Amino acid sequence: MPASLKTREIEILPAILVKSREELLEQIGIVKPFVKNVHIDMMDGLYVPNETISVEDLLPLPYGLGYSFHWMVENPEDYIPQLPGPHMHVVHIETVHSWEKIEEAAKKSNGRLGLSMNPDTPVEDALKYKDKVSRFLVMAVIPGFDGQKYMEEVEPKITHLRKECPDIEIEVDGGINFDTAPRAVKAGANILASASTIFRSENPGEAIRLLKNYAEGALR
DSSP states (O other), rough: OOHHHHHHEEEEEEOEEEEEEHHHHEEEEEEEOOOOOEEEEBBBBSSSBBBBHHHHOOOSSSSSSSEEEEEEEEEGGGHHHHHHHOOEEEEEEOOOOOHHHHHHHHHHOOOOOEEEEETSSOOHHTTTTTTOSEEEEESSSOOTOOOOOGGGGGHHHHHHHHHTTTTTTTEEEEHHHHHHHHHHHTTOEEEEEEEEEHSSSSOHHHHHHHHHHHHTTTTT
């Protein structure tokens, strides 16, 4: 395991998948006391068979948190400029038609870029962009719905990304719970997005703390 990962803090990102502003504010209110950043899933019903909250209903974004937007949409470059600010914008490599347009959109919005890949997407496809992004996101489920089972077969992909990119952020999204969080970190991840384990818990703050503790245990 690279030394840079051993010294990097493990971060738990509550993954918010909602269809209304009311739900958004409710979930942010639940986790805001326990985290600095949240992960918001954005789906258009085209790239994935589900549709989430609109950009219009996101605004204004609640203060006091950092935001990572996971764009499971066609043409993410059309959406990114609508959310100005120092946000992380993670786009799916499978939707990239013009990287130049995506870079232009991120620059216009003053945001950072990350690149996500589905479980069956070759890691080599993503590595072509390693000098253009600050985060890779590895999907450990088929994107679209929460509550799915973590796919262990993505772990070699995580390990390969970490070997090739020792200093980049690597996030894993999908099926992250107390059993799988250590596996993802041991493979090379330093950011874990979790929805069900946090929001279906009777004590979300304790769930976040335990996820972090179990994940950090993989580094010891």
